[in-house]
Amino acid sequence: MPIRPEHRFFYPIDWRELSMAIRFGRAQGRCESCGRPHGQKVYHLGDGRWWDAEAGRWRDGWGRRTHVVLAAAHRDHDTANNADANLAAFCQRCHMIHDRPEHQRRRRRTLFRRKAMGDLFGGPYA
Numbered sequence: 717m718p719i720r721p722e723h724r725f726f727y728p729i730d731w732r733e734l735s736m737a738i739r740f741g742r743a744q745g746r747c748e749s750c751g752r753p754h755g756q757k758v759y760h761l762g763d764g765r766w767w768d769a770e771a772g773r774w775r776d777g778w779g780r781r782t783h784v785v786l787a788a789a790h791r792d793h794d795t796a797n798n799a800d801a802n803l804a805a806f807c808q809r810c811h812m813i814h815d816r817p818e819h820q821r822r823r824r825r826t827l828f829r830r831k832a833m834g835d836l837f838g839g840p841y842a
Contacts, residue, residue, distance in 0.1 A: 726795040734798060735788035743805035747786060749814075751775060752807045754786040787811050793818045
């Protein structure tokens with residue numbers, strides 16, 4: 717996933733090389749969670765199973781027909797912790813599933829801050 721310019725300073729200078737080593741060196745171009753291959757279109761059944769052409773079998777998972785792109789993810793959501801054990805190669809689907817609790821936590825915090833600012837400067841909400 718692209719890194720927003722305002723978050724760039726949280727990542728090390730060699731992040732691109734580190735990410736490539738995790739995604740294509742260690743993970744061999746496959747998602748470490750579901751096994752989807754990078755750069756290929758994945759076809760699925762309505763119940764979420766998808767066809768793995770290399771293995772010649774159906775695999776479990778959610779999703780629709782999609783172009784798979786791998787990203788390096790921090791397992792503990794700490795961008796300063798770049799140890800091999802903390803980094804994982806995830807497809808878009810698995811990355812979003814992994815980040816869902818963190819996204820919900822940040823959303824609640826943002827909404828709380830907005831409410832607090834409104835209470836501070838505009839009075840309580842109606």
